[in-house]
Amino acid sequence: MKYETYKPHPDLDSVVKCHWILEVPDDLEAPKQRVIPDGCIEMCFILGDDVRRYTFETEFIIQPRAMVFGQITQPYFVQPTGYVNTFAVRFYPYGFANFINQPIRELADKETPLSDLFGDQTAAQLELQIVEASTTEERIEFIEAFLLNRLTAPSTIDLIVSSTIEALSQTKGSASIHSIIKDDPGKRRNLERKFAQQVGISPKQLGKIIRLQAALKSILNQQGEKLTQIAYENDYYDQAHFIKDFKEFTGVNPKQYLDDDQMMLSSLIYAQD
DSSP: OEEEEEOOOTTTTTTEEEEEEEEEOOOTTOOOEEEOOOSOEEEEEEOSSOEEEESSSSOEEEOOSEEEEOOOSSOEEEEESSOEEEEEEEEOTTTGGGTOSSOGGGGTTSEEEHHHHHOHHHHHHHHHHHHHOSSHHHHHHHHHHHHHHHOOOGGGSOHHHHHHHHHHHHTTTOSOHHHHHTTOHHHHHHHHHHHHHHTSSOHHHHHHHHHHHHHHHHHHHOTTSOHHHHHHHTTOSSHHHHHHHHHHHHSSOHHHHTTOGGGHHHHHHHHHO
């Protein structure tokens, strides 16, 4: 399994977290992989064999080969049908709102074909460039030219949204929305509305996801440390609170996480992110 990330162009680094590639050899016995929320939106191009996303335990859809996957609010499962070769762009929570006009909440928990967002001709041209490129560097050049051409003014993202996300990121998700907006009901309603439009989930949900990501990294990097200590290090009230949030977003408890072969992909990504 090969997973690598690449830094974006300086003019995009405020909205694009990274470009990434994933390659996995063909394996007919490959287990389903659990994908968990990370607060980001992904634009993905499937260059290898098709990938299934399970909608129920035994029911699945074939993912579009050029798509945007919106904010994830619960874990879901994917499974390759053969050789995995994916090129993708990972946007910061508010990043993708700079490139489309529709509310980001409409993209949540589903795949949206690029053609639905940018039109058939534009999407087909971009997909052809990505597919026919011979190197990752060429793919990055094509996708960055596309994004830079569509990048709107930075004022697209409201200050209240960017400052809230910054506060959540700096505190690893532990800052309360109450402390950020000083318990102003009108400001809170405005923040919730703008988050739905520009981020796709509520500020409270994003904070919980950011804190979970910090805890996941602690588990991966400090495998011998007790869960109680990890819970307190990441500002959970107690171990029970930690386990509850962990299961909400991953579907398993922290002890099962490291031994679950359905978490291999997530573990690889979050160990390097």
